[in-house]
Amino acid sequence: MNTTASLPPINALTLVQSASLSHLVADSIEEMILGGTLRPGVRLNEVTLAQQFGISRGPLREALSMLEGSGLITQEKNRSAHVRQISLAEAADIYDVRAGLDAAAGRLLAQRISDEQLQTLRVMTSAMHKVQPDDVDRFHELNLRFHDTIVAMTGNAVLIDQYRKLCKLLVLFRRRNLMAPMAIPMFAEEHATIVDFIAERDGMGAAEALFAHAQGGKMRMMKDGEM
């Protein structure tokens, strides 16, 4: 039992006892970062954070160690931890790696996709075709889900893990993913093409299409960055 007051902290850390406190807190901080409560560059004071969560410094420091490993925060010796800031150049690097993982996922999935999975992808692409041309947010969400689904369908836990970690990092990049409304139909069309390659079991074609598709996204991001 806690000897301290342990009033209901920021998030409900209770209820789940399957994971250790440090894991719970790490997940909680991660949510706060990804959700925008803790913005990039924000300083993370150990005592303050520990008090907010109603825990001691020990588990909190362990949580910070984990978060540093996943790249969500940075730590320098004897200096406070900070929520990581991703520069334009770093974001470009992440985009490139993610493109590589996208391509790998497509290639692998083309070797092993089931009819049912294919059906799911088809439903997703048709849904994207129906998005209102000005509903950029909606399309952006569907786009992320489409690519995540392709990765998830490979069943490769290592790939899924790495891919999602990269996606999380991109949230730390300051610029919002601006997508020109007129680019939406083209994007939807590219998705359909990708699914076609996978359906034909053309791993190479799928990989190429996915990489090019991702590179297109990167280019738009870079262009925004220069402005």
Add this chain to the structure above:
Amino acid sequence: MNTTASLPPINALTLVQSASLSHLVADSIEEMILGGTLRPGVRLNEVTLAQQFGISRGPLREALSMLEGSGLITQEKNRSAHVRQISLAEAADIYDVRAGLDAAAGRLLAQRISDEQLQTLRVMTSAMHKVQPDDVDRFHELNLRFHDTIVAMTGNAVLIDQYRKLCKLLVLFRRRNLMAPMAIPMFAEEHATIVDFIAERDGMGAAEALFAHAQGGKMRMMKDGEM
């Protein structure tokens, strides 16, 4: 000052003050794992380890948290940490992801390689052609270095980081990388082909060749595993 004895522990943790104790210890444990001092499956007792390093449990637990994040150890609540064991299926997954990163690296490098870098790669491939057919270990080392060099030459820090983490994980796979001596010339030839693609700035060709090359390695590994 240390109030404890702090006799020279297993490794020399002193001298470097740029990183925190937990980082130093994490690196040290990582070395012990990769070097074979700590074999897969070995139980890691907190107090014992802490005593061996001459530190307290706090920093040691932080180090373990980091190592869990990089996949070198596993932790379950209320149970000792263990050096991770990689199953055949997991190794296969890792091989696939690494193949994807290899392909991505080749594709990126084809876009930006310098003449000097190209020269370096050519030297490496010619060195591989000259390896004695029975010197499997030597070739294996050159092989790892060749691929690491391609990745490193991209200058993409994220890619380099992920790639090397995956390579480390494969060390935890129990089976040694058996390579049939007769396969060596073929491997060397494939490397030469890959460099040719990169030299021609054919990113797609390089990616395909690298992925196929890596898949070949995976196949041999899987076959050994089944025996």
Add this chain to the structure above:
DNA sequence: CCGTATTTGTCCGTATGTATG
């Protein structure tokens, strides 16, 4: 299956050195 020993998870107090205004 039970009782005991071990080990982890967590907290607290404290000392020390490093950064910051």
Add this chain to the structure above:
DNA sequence: ACATACATACGGACAAATACG
């Protein structure tokens, strides 16, 4: 140069879970 805030690390403590005989 000084004071304050803070991170780093130590050590002791104890409950609870686990491992063991």
